[in-house]
Amino acid sequence: MSEMPTLPSRRLEISYNIPISRTKKFWDGLREGKIYGTKCRRCGKLYFPPVADCGECYSSEMDWVELSGEGEIVTFTHIIVRPTSFQDQQPYTVAIAQLKEGVKALAWLKDVKRKDIKVGMKVKLVPRVSEDGRVTYEFRPAEKREY
Amino acid sequence: MSEMPTLPSRRLEISYNIPISRTKKFWDGLREGKIYGTKCRRCGKLYFPPVADCGECYSSEMDWVELSGEGEIVTFTHIIVRPTSFQDQQPYTVAIAQLKEGVKALAWLKDVKRKDIKVGMKVKLVPRVSEDGRVTYEFRPAEKREY
Amino acid sequence: MRKVAIVGVGHSKFGERQDVNVRELAFESVKTALEEAGLTPRDIPYVSVGSIGVWYEEPLPAVAIAEYCGLTGSSLIRVEAACATGSAAVYSAYTAVASGYFDTALVIGVEKMREVDTFTAVELMGRAGSYLWEFENFGLTFPGYYALYATAYMNRFGASEEDLALVAVKNHRYGAMNPLAHIQREITVEDVLSSYVVAWPLKLYDCCPITDGSAAVVLASEEKVKELKVDTPVWIAGIGSSSGTGTLSYRSDFIGLDAAVKASRIAYKIAGVEPRDIDVAEVHDCFTIAELMAYEDLGFCGRGEGFKMIREGQTEVGGKIPVNIDGGLKAKGHPIGATGVSMMVELTKQLREEVKPSSRQAPMKNYVALAHNVGGTGHYCYVTILRR
Amino acid sequence: MRKVAIVGVGHSKFGERQDVNVRELAFESVKTALEEAGLTPRDIPYVSVGSIGVWYEEPLPAVAIAEYCGLTGSSLIRVEAACATGSAAVYSAYTAVASGYFDTALVIGVEKMREVDTFTAVELMGRAGSYLWEFENFGLTFPGYYALYATAYMNRFGASEEDLALVAVKNHRYGAMNPLAHIQREITVEDVLSSYVVAWPLKLYDCCPITDGSAAVVLASEEKVKELKVDTPVWIAGIGSSSGTGTLSYRSDFIGLDAAVKASRIAYKIAGVEPRDIDVAEVHDCFTIAELMAYEDLGFCGRGEGFKMIREGQTEVGGKIPVNIDGGLKAKGHPIGATGVSMMVELTKQLREEVKPSSRQAPMKNYVALAHNVGGTGHYCYVTILRR
């Protein structure tokens, strides 16, 4: 910060209670080891992340569809400079993969050395409970192998 | 809060270093027991709170003018329901007074019973250092008296 | 300048809506508005979103909502004018269509305020004045800002706390008839006077609740109105807007809002109408005092006469100018970015004479309606005049 | 639709500006813009302010700035389109004047990002994607979003980290000639490659700095331009805008921005020009990869050929289309709400052929210039074409 004279403001602290009623099955699914997407009953569009309403045909009748989680990396990055709320984490790798059901997913890629990660690499999206109790999901290599 | 299922977000914490270079004399003045306004050297307009540029004639040549602080209450309120960052304060009275130099000021009104506060009451604006070290200013009754 | 009409409206249930996130909440209104207009999201080239945010998790609400509603690819903008944000979003879409740039536009107003606790909401609203000179050391709150006006107004004109309470009683009476209102319950003057003090002289029932909600309107040019064969287009006859100082102590007095006076005079002039021509009005009653000042700022009565209008029932159905007969911000709720758009939805329905129950339908003589939407404490004001 | 011209421009020094607050910073640009136009604040009926806020203390910046600049009473609006906010503010004022509602308008773009620490700024920017699906669990950052594009682009087309570095080297070279730029220092490819990794493959010198700054432009209708006897009005020939999904994984690929392609095609069509007609362009180089994709999205070259343009020096002065010859976001800085307005200021000066030193003045053939302003990672895009 600058050495110009400043007045420190009052600290603002905010956290949100994000409503998940309409996609609760997704979060429950993670705890049961499942990755769900939603599929529009009217037009058939598949969504991941899941949605409760279809932006394509405006139907709100969606079916929950379990995804295989199997896919291929489309792109990735290693995030070194991290936001305040991720300062306690080690640098992490974020990847986007094309899942075999036709949708893409974005998540951390774990259990693989940085130098071994390539576009096109086969991965599997799996549920995970983080050290601090957050229910989330991550990619892992589909199989251990050498490049 | 609701009992609907929610996901608690990451906490956001923000505080600002507010630049005061161009009005530093005001804040220094408070520590010296003085209340300063600024007066445009070109068009003569007097400002309180002070400004570094004149919105009237667009000159940036301003003189610092010490104000008497003497004024009359124009309006006031007692704030009972307080923001998070004022939760440690007792309810407070905010008043706006017309100062005799022709500008108005807004500040807390202290040292007077609520029932004794009236529009038209004579007050004096004085510098103050708060318990937690903030340099600020407040109104006090111009003289102790009965209504 | 092309004529522009409202050709479809949508409105969510207002209230504590922790059953939906901000995208899902917006979808509820967008769906109905598009259906009414007979359009699909792919027919919409321009979308303006009015939302303040900060009390919900998405910092780019326009993008998140456009994605959710299948509107990605449209020309997209988010606007802010404090509590007049909804009207500013309408205005932005209005000039986009009036200029000839687009033939249709969708306006979405939405706010999700109940994802933070009450004191955080009070903090976030309180900061939205002149932070350094009013909040940092003096902890002003939104009720506090209006309380400063209430004290000055009552002192100057001899209005009483009971007069303020009458505004709340009227608006709750109509809110009780509006199934979309946050609070659908009648109250008495005694209820208001005995409710706890929030910022003296304003008590709990002088204040609007903290509300989640969304509203949407579809605008179309005159040619498009013909093409769509819209039965009862509601025309935007004129919009006036103006602003006030951020710092309250820079204001000349505390008995009315200069921005509202100026905005309304511009709107009247453009629309070619006078206050007496208005059949029904929505005014910005975030606090009871605000509605009384609005009567005066809008020229419904002379300065200092607003509290007489409420005493005499002149702003009820059957009175001189029915005001806030949907419950107003006071009972319907004030999801900030949605409020101005919600006013357009209500007035469109009033002008179409389709409000149910009929005790909540204003009688139409001139088919002219007015929306008065204030941002902050007169920091902004937008006045919109509609005509069938 | 009326013709609209830029008749006055102002621009603050960009940089870490903890010597001024947001009001004082805006004043610097507004003063020059009004002086150039020969107008006073009382002549301005409409003000649009582009600013994201959250990193400075005032939640109602438009109100605070209007007050400080003596503009209180004007029709006032704040707009947001993420990092394209400045262009959206221009667009809002443009339609307000083009529609016939106002004869003049003032656009103010301003951001004060250095009042919070760097990691808080990273957090605030990172949240501005799809909060729930990208930030909450995965901590995406703004460099991270663009890094996902860089990886895909390099993998697909065989571009190298050196190619990205060449963008930074070019823009720093011009930034070093621009006294208003945040970073006025030339760098080498080696400097870029050896700087620390922020979000692989992007390194520190692939990223724009965190910058404070303001810019302002005055718009006027054709009649007003005549009345003001403006010597060299710069006309807004066309504005196109579009949007992309908030959630990155909903995108079809990561080698270009759909919103930029669509926005530019709209702008070209309205202006009646083609990419080869552009004499000088400002493109949104928040990261080096973004400039390469911009060449392609704007049709300056084919898909996958952007890195060849930079290798061949085709976007320098003397090349096919000089790009970001004021230093770009990369060296001039990227005070978010100011950036789009700053692009208009620079292009206006280029079209007036008054840029000093002359090594930073693009040669004019058609007197046509283009500004490409992206919000987020293609969440928004505004493309504005100016013509003298």
Ligand SMILES: [Zn+2]
């Ligand atoms: Zn569908």
Ligand SMILES: [Zn+2]
């Ligand atoms: Zn002056």
